[in-house]
Amino acid sequence: MNKRGFIDEIEKQTGYERSKCIIISDSLEDNFLFGQNNKIKTINTLKENLNIEDDEANHIYDITHTIIVNAIKDKIKHPFKS
Numbered sequence: 130m131n132k133r134g135f136i137d138e139i140e141k142q143t144g145y146e147r148s149k150c151i152i153i154s155d156s157l158e159d160n161f162l163f164g165q166n167n168k169i170k171t172i173n174t175l176k177e178n179l180n181i182e183d184d185e186a187n188h189i190y191d192i193t194h195t196i197i198v199n200a201i202k203d204k205i206k207h208p209f210k211s
Contacts, residue, residue, distance in 0.1 A: 130196075130200040132154065135154060135196065135197075135200075136150045136151060136154050138196050139153055139154065139192070139193060139196065142192050142196065143189065143192055149179065152178050152179060153175065153179070153189060153193065155178075156171070156174045156175050156178050156179075157171065157193055159174060160174055168190060171190055172186045172187055172190050173186075175189055175190065
């Protein structure tokens with residue numbers, strides 16, 4: 130999945146406008162997604178960049194984490210699929 134596809138998937142699953150989804154994607158690029166300490170840093174970055182509450186940032190993190198994990202699983206299952 131490329132960056133455009135990732136942003137499209139965030140937009141589809143969250144219902145946010147594209148500019149907000151780009152900010153979410155950029156915030157995730159600044160932090161490594163996996164690990165408890167990185168989760169906290171990522172959530173804090175989302176809260177700061179989007180001016181949102183902790184619950185909403187956690188929800189966005191969960192959605193994006195699921196998108197990435199599913200993309201990785203799909204790539205492992207079908208390595209030559211484009």
